Amino acid sequence: MSVLRMPWKLLILLALVVAALIIILNLTGPRGEEVKISELKVAWPELKELPGRWCGSGTRSASAEAVLISCDERCHALLRYWMFAPMDVELEMNLSLEIWKDGKKIGERNIVARKETTGLYIQTPVILLTVPKGAEVRISKSSIRIPDCAGNEWRPPQIIYIRGALDGWKQVSKGLEVVRLSDGLFAVRWKGRA
Known part of the structure; x- marks a missing residue:
């Protein structure tokens, strides 16, 4: 009798694990409407x-x-x-x-x-x-x-998107100023003659 119950328990457990994986992938996977x-x-x-x-x-x-x-x-x-x-x-x-x-x-x-x-x-x-x-x-x-x-x-x-290339820089060249707005997003402004 315990042999017959084992496959059902295993199948139910396997179904729960698969359902949990599907839910996790849907919650953490790529989204088209990223905000x-x-x-x-x-x-x-x-x-x-x-x-x-x-x-x-x-x-x-x-x-x-x-x-x-x-x-x-x-x-x-x-x-x-x-x-x-x-x-x-x-x-x-x-x-x-x-x-x-x-x-x-x-x-x-x-x-x-x-x-x-x-x-x-x-x-x-x-x-x-x-x-x-x-x-x-x-x-x-x-x-x-x-x-x-x-x-x-x-x-x-005048604001450009760069990842990591200018971390910590204040002056790129004469006349340009770089200000970090957030991770990977920098503002570049013209401040004078080159």
Whole structure:
């Protein structure tokens, strides 16, 4: 009798192991809709650096702004949200940042927007987004579709994607400055004559 029970137990155990492996592979395997949302400790780029790559959505009193960095199958963009708040108090506001694609929410993160006592605006930190091409970014009542919002003629980026090649470098050559934004992502800016 114990011989007959053994194969059933073994089959059930084997089925459970196979099911667990399938679940693990689905959770850790490659995904077509990869979304990354990172807060950066950098200043928002000046408007003169943004022509052809800047896009926004909102009103004069509250707006979301994006700057396209690069876009192939996945797009990289900087994002911020600001709201006019002319009060002499510190404010803090929790906002939900959502990423949508083909009618489905594929990413979400809570972002804290802050206002100092002396400023006129409550704003989020600069956010680095990696989203699939054609994704819609929603924050508060504003939404931006990446990269469609910038039209067809956006200029090549001043921010480049490099892995490990420039770690720790401050000056590449005369006139160029490299600033590390996050792992593998560097900003390169022209600072003067070569």
